[in-house]
Amino acid sequence: MLRVRGVPIRLHFSVLLLIPFLTWALAAQTGLVAEAAGLPVEQLALPGWAWGLIASAGLLVSITLHELAHTLLAIRHGGRVDSIVLMALGGVSQITQMPRQPKHELVMAIAGPITSILLAVGFSLGYAATRATPNVAFALFVLAYLNLVLGIFNLLPAFPMDGGRVLRAALAWRWGKHRATRIAATVGKAMAVVFGLVGLLGGGVWLVLIAFFVWAGASQEKLHAEVQNALANLRVGEMKNTVPSVAVDASVEDARVLLRDAGATSGVVVEDGKTLGVIRRDEIYKVPVEERSREQVRDHMLRTVAVETNEEIAESFDRVLREGEVPVIDHDTGEALGVVRAADVLAKLQERGFHLPGEGPRSPPGREPPA
Incomplete structure (x- = not known):
């Protein structure tokens, strides 16, 4: 690649x-x-x-x-x-x-x-x-x-085209990023309607496809802005779950024991003080018992870039949601401290009154849903 x-x-x-x-x-x-x-x-x-x-x-x-x-x-x-x-x-x-x-x-x-x-x-x-x-x-x-x-x-001043981002950046100087995104998304959706109508009235199927493309892009940017607004002023360090650190060259069996003793479902993988990613208990259990002492963590980990404790969680929301959990390092020392998990961020969104489209009510972490 x-x-x-x-x-x-x-x-x-x-x-x-x-x-x-x-x-x-x-x-x-x-x-x-x-x-x-x-x-x-x-x-x-x-x-x-x-x-x-x-x-x-x-x-x-x-x-x-x-x-x-x-x-x-x-x-x-x-x-x-x-x-x-x-x-x-x-x-x-x-x-x-x-x-x-x-x-x-x-x-x-x-x-x-x-x-x-x-x-x-x-x-x-x-x-x-x-x-x-x-x-x-x-x-x-x-x-x-x-x-x-x-x-x-x-x-063209419509998301996801660059003109939409240019329009948002220009508006943000006066109204802030959140309001600027909402205005730019509305402009984009209006353009999508125009593209769609022209396409249906004889402009061709490509204009209709572009209309869907622009509408989807505008909707996604608006949703992203709403999420960032809902998570405003929330730092990664406040959402951190403390988990053990695991050496990248440790055996899968050693990692299993370490996670078991810590009562953790995952660990942060490190090498010479550098954070490389996450090793999950589920991935460990996929390795046959007889092979766990021979296999190394490096072959079963999720490699991913860590986020720092002082970063706003809104900036990393997309990646956390996509990957499930992301390692957290101290802003000053670079030391691995734990992970931030998608389930906790979604729970925080719900706590602040925001629900992603298609997301039903969610119980807080560590509690069972009512019968």
């Missing part, structure tokens, strides 16, 4: 739709595209489907560069990025912690479209310089067009 600055780049299954769509589109319209580029179609050496494959590969690389611009600036300004996911309708940087300052979020958000537009300009200059070589010029023309569309499309 490709990683940049430790951030993995993944392909979403929807990319399987992008490649045949672009292949079909260029195969069907090679002549029109060549005419728009001012190039003689009879001088093109490849069939339309081959140009489609080249365009698909070029677009995926361009989307990757677009998302890397977001990712590198997010990291530079104190944000955290879990992964980059390349999809049919673009890419998504899974940012688990946004830069705290609105101006930094604004810079991070605008960096992607600017990157795409600069790529479009660069490919356009290359196209102009290679007009005497029709095949090269044709490829550069197509890539210039695709990057221009990608850059402009992402400037």
Whole structure:
């Protein structure tokens, strides 16, 4: 798997739709595209489907560069990025912690479209310089067009496009992030309705798909903002569960005994003072009894990045919910202190009167639900 600055780049299954769509589109319209580029179609050496494959590969690389611009600036300004996911309708940087300052979020958000537009300009200059070589010029023309569309499309002021984040960052200077997100999400949903209606009235199925994409993105951002508001001023250290530390090279049997004696369901895995992840009792019990003394913890642990005690739990909520539990380290010393668990965070949300969609009433940790 490709990683940049430790951030993995993944392909979403929807990319399987992008490649045949672009292949079909260029195969069907090679002549029109060549005419728009001012190039003689009879001088093109490849069939339309081959140009489609080249365009698909070029677009995926361009989307990757677009998302890397977001990712590198997010990291530079104190944000955290879990992964980059390349999809049919673009890419998504899974940012688990946004830069705290609105101006930094604004810079991070605008960096992607600017990157795409600069790529479009660069490919356009290359196209102009290679007009005497029709095949090269044709490829550069197509890539210039695709990057221009990608850059402009992402400037639309609607989540999950970058324009939605730009709008939120601009509004946050005056109204704060929570209210800014609600306004930007409302704008996004309004645009989704417009896209959907235009698509249904003859604009094409892609506009309808974009409408669903935008509506879902706006809803997700609004929900995320509501969760962060509900968890405001709650630090990771306040939600910590103390669990034992387990050496990464310890045997699975030693880890089992350690967790049993501590009455814990998990432990923090450490190596030379560095926290590497979590070892869970359930994973230990999956190892056959006769093999536990030979197997090491490193082969059965969940590797994950720790959160610090002084961080706001809202910033790590998505990751805690996804992974179930995340190790906690002391902000000053880096010492492993325990874990923060999704069940406890959800209970705290409920205590503060907030329920995630589809979530029923939940009993507090350590208590059985009423009969």
